[in-house]
Amino acid sequence: MNTLKHELNLARPDDVYNLIVDAHNGLTAEQSEKLNAALVLLLANHVGDEDVIREAVAAARKSVTA
Template sequence: MAKLITTLHIDGADDFYAELIALHAERTREESEAINARLILLLCNHVGDRETLREAFTEARRDGAASLA
């Protein structure tokens, strides 16, 4: 990993996490899926750098818990 930040980079981790979950409160599965898709596109555009994005795709594809088992 060269460009993707994989150490904690967000202030107030618990608050951030609560906000992320609140985003999906009382949403159907389909609505949540739509929200996630919009969120990913917004964030990917914000990151912009293709190499960083590909590194994130690689990590997202990997099932971390399974590989540790």
């Protein structure tokens, strides 16, 4: 079973972070929420592994409710 990576897996993390932030530039709050949702679904499909996605969902949920 694959598990969610905790360690950095990006060669240029600042570049990727800014790519995502910049995608929101000029959008309304509602458009931003929609963008985030679309991005999550695209990346989930790319990851493909249900166990990993389940773990990520739990971690994300914990980060906003803990």
